[in-house]
Every structure is written in structure tokens, then in C-alpha cells.
Amino acid sequence: MNKLTRKLGRLFTAVAFAEAGEHDMAREILREEERPRKIDRISPTVRPRKELRAPGIKR
DSSP: OHHHHHHHHHHHHHHHHHHTTOHHHHHHHHHHHHSOOOOOOSOTTOOOOOOOSOTTOOO
16 A cells, blocks of 8 residues: 555656646656565575474474
8 A cells, every 4th residue: 555655646746747747757756666676585594493492392
């Protein structure tokens, strides 16, 4: 929902600038939305989980 709110906010802002005659600024505001985001979801310091079983208990 938060993503939708931000998108609508940018859209309405761009519309307001376009109505005021600032077409270039409106285009730039809309272009900000189209930029691909680089997200590195894999951490380089991934460590195996610790074993949380009680000592001596086997599965």
C-alpha cells in the first residue's frame, strides 16, 4: 500500500507542475519513478545458522 501511495503522490505532483506550465519538471518527476532500483538481497556475510537443539538429543 505504501508503494501505491508514493506512486500516486508523484503522479499528482507531476500533474500540478504540468498544469502550472512546468512540463519539463513534471516529466522529470515522473522519470524518477521509472529508474530501476538495484537491490542486493544476498548478504556477502551469510553464515550458517547455529544449531538450537539440546546437546545429546538426536533426530
